[in-house]
Structure formats: structure tokens, C-alpha cells
Amino acid sequence: MEVMKCAEQLPTPTRIRQTEANEEAKLSSFQQEIVQLAAVLNGDHQLSSLQERIRERMNVREGTSYMRSAVRRFFEAGMSAKRMGLADDEQIVKMRPSLTTRMTSSPADQDDSP
Numbered sequence: 001m002e003v004m005k006c007a008e009q010l011p012t013p014t015r016i017r018q019t020e021a022n023e024e025a026k027l028s029s030f031q032q033e034i035v036q037l038a039a040v041l042n043g044d045h046q047l048s049s050l051q052e053r054i055r056e057r058m059n060v061r062e063g064t065s066y067m068r069s070a071v072r073r074f075f076e077a078g079m080s081a082k083r084m085g086l087a088d089d090e091q092i093v094k095m096r097p098s099l100t101t102r103m104t105s106s107p108a109d110q111d112d113s114p
Helices: 029-042 048-056 060-083
Strands: none
Touching: 029 048, 029 060
């Protein structure tokens, strides 16, 4: 007889926030640390400009976007390495900083020089 494994459904967490998140607010210290962890996964932690942006100018919306993108790229790189036979289940892919990483910025962050 074959035993089927089924994913267990976890309960929905209790909502702790009474209002929607202010996505334009600056990142809290904890949020900055989470984004920095995502930068390490993505290999971008070596970029001083990103570290400065996280500390000084990144808002909640940008932090969320960067974090989700960084984690997605990390998993995609791992799956790609596994498909090519370069990694197995015991290895961790080491990401390099991406010179093409783009951060969304507000008009105030953009330089008007040519």
C-alpha cells in the first residue's frame, strides 16, 4: 500500500496591525536588518551604495520589493545550478553582486545631470 504525503495546512496568523502599512515610511532598524540579510543572500552586501541607501533613503515599499527580488534570484540561481549539475542538495550557491541590480527610486533621488 502506498502512503501519500500531504502538506499540512498551517493556521492563518492573527492580525496584529489595525491599519495598513505605511509603505512610504523609512525602514525601522529591524526592517533594515532584514533587507541587509537579503542583500547577503543576493551578494549585494559588498556594495557600499546599497548599504547607504538601506540606512538613509530606502522606504518600506522599496525594502519589500528588494527583499522579495533578492530571495527570488537566490532561489532561481540555486535551482539553475542544480539543473546544470553544479550544485547538489548540500551546497549553497554564493551570489556575486549584480551590477545590473536596479533600485526603484523617487524623483528626489535621481540626478538631473546628463
